[in-house]
Amino acid sequence: MEAEIKEHEVEVHDKVKSWLNPEMCDLYDSYRPTYTDEAVQFVIQKMDLDSQHTPAGTSCDILELGAGSGIFTKKLLEHLPKNTRLIASDPLPTFLGRLQEKCPSVTTLQCKAEQIPLEDGSVKNIVAAQCAHWFKQPDAVNEILRVLVPNGRLILVWNEYDISCSFVPHMLAKYDKYLGSTPSKRTHKWKEAYEQTRDFTKLQYINLPGPVMKGSIQTILNYVMTASYLSALPSEKKEKVREDFASIFRGTKEHDMIIIPFNTDVFCCNKL
16 A cells, blocks of 8 residues: 555644644654564564454554654564554654655554544554553544454553663653643553443553663753653743753763663553
């Protein structure tokens, strides 16, 4: 299938709109961490990719929601069996444009999780990396259930800071200072819709070793500023935030090369 980007307006959260700016999209794509081969292989093992068990009318093997600039998509392609039918979707055309540059063979779809323009029961597996906390609930859960085949798989993935790292709790405290009402995975509010529905099996949680980010203070600060609620700030406030976070790293023993370890959290369930 040929890749496709539909240029139309899709309503998104105000804090996400900064990523419509190509420069902010580039910053996100350049500094967000990738995913380990082990984590991606684990996710694929949790999927149903058996062609012998594909119901009639199925349009894709995997639908990726909130694919962003294709960081997870690219890793998926490195490990998926040949001829796997993958659709990568995102509400933002800037992200989809970057994804298509990286993964030109992937079919793309501009949509959000609450409005998926695919037929009922047409998707075998849905995966969402680093984004499910943005989904508006219960609309997204209902829409995911609608497009999944019976016993279809849903897999949610996040890279999360390893809090055993000495300065990570200080980073999280500063993030919380600026977070406000912005949706966040760490609040666990995203879980409620999955726990309340009777149409999914109980969420299975797996914690895996994640990537390790290494870089100068400036490199790490560039990464920090990819947080939606920070990237949405006016320029003068961004400089103050950068200095706020920089004070953490200047106090580390090896401030010339900052090392930040991550864990990868995976949540899985099946449609009943």
